[in-house]
Amino acid sequence: MCEFNQTQVTHIKLLGFQGLHNYKLLIFIGFLLPYLFILSGNILIIILVETNDQLKIPMFFFLKHLAAYDVIMTTIVIPMALDIIMKEEGNVPLAGCFIQLYCLAVFGYLQSFLIAAMSSDRYLAICKPLRYSSLMNSHVCSRMIIGFLVLVITLLSSESKLYQLNFCGLNSIDHFFCDFGPLVGLSTSDTSILILQDFIISFFTFVFPFVIIIITYIYIVVTILKMFSISGQRKAFSTCSSHLSIVCAFYGTLIVVYMAPSDENSTSMNKYRSLSYTLVSPLMNPIIYSLRNHEIKSALKKTLADFKLRI
Template identity: 55%
Template structure:
């Protein structure tokens, strides 16, 4: 409970980019254009994979859900951020802040599992090409994707339940452009040790373990490729997983940059622009990587444009 001289927090003030007020028009235009690229690119992948017969294969089924997570992630944050840039400060309800934090966690962490499933798919395609179609059947693909979303929903929901048990009294402003986990928890006036322990466990389950699994699958892929006698065969086999490998490097490279490289605690603008890496840069790069490097996607797009 809150003390007599404190009030229960019912609204959260987001301070946004107050140190960059002179650049707000430029930032708004830049971020709006990037947001349009993200939405058009990812929605185009979703539509192409859903409607094109040439893309009715396993890898693109997983890619569609990766694009869907990117759409949820950016739509959850960027529109409010654009409004915040123009208004210079924005007040949202406490419940809305919890909701934004929840959907940010779901859409962000589901990508870790989808990327891990995609690495398993590439491993089967290279290591067991003759049995690949039999093993990676449509039913298994649906079960894997549904399992990814369901597991993330359960884990994030458990963390949000624990978060809602905390007391938030007095200070109600966050020097950020959205309700990120760290700045939001700092507002709590009760003990957060149980929540931080749960967050550590969930981070290991949803970030570290999928990353280790991806590394292990690529080690097995590399061993298989090196055992191929012909140089052409090795090159062709490796080309089937380069797009996924680039996406993995972009996603986890962003996480390492944001969460593992130390920065000054008072340098809030640096921390905000680091957050933009996984809010805007990574969702923008995924459709670019797959559309530029994949002949099937380019062919389906040309067919749609010609029609």
């Protein structure tokens, strides 16, 4: 409960990019154009995977879901950010902040597990080719997706204390969306247990999948180096290159956000660092798979050719 001289907070004021009013239009365009590219690029990947038989394999099944998660995550954040940029601040109900934060956590954690599943797929394809079709098929992939969702929701249920926090007095956040750190920092309750729980969950959902990725790629590299054919080695490496690029983009953004040194401007800087996983990482995935993946490029050419024939 709030003290008698404090007001119960019902709305959170998001300050956005105050102090940069003269560059409002430029910032708006800087958010809008990448967002449109993320939508079009990832939706195109989803359509190509759904409509081309040659892409109906586990690797592209996972890629389709990764593209969908990117679309959802950016849509949770960017439209609100665009509105805040134009109005120069935002006013969000406290419950709306909780919902946004929860949805971001769900799809962020799902991405981590999904990228680890993609590395396992590459491991089975290269190291266990004779058993690949039995160990990695559509039924297994679907169960993995459902299992990841159940696991993430179960993990996040332990953070129910977030909705029991008291918010009294101050209600301003120097951010363009409801991020965990700034929001919890506003609370007048004891948040030490909640912060510890969040750290443990984040460690499990990000570090554990990363360890799996490292182990699988050690086995992949060892297997490839044992191949006698140079062309076989190149082909095996090429099947992993796109996924490795996504791993670097995803975990690179996490390093930028969580391992960058803090300073007196860390609260403000966190706002700019968060751009790495709300814009940069989702932007990289369609670029990586449009430029580096032969199957996606072939499917796109085939789809365009079929479209031209129809008209």
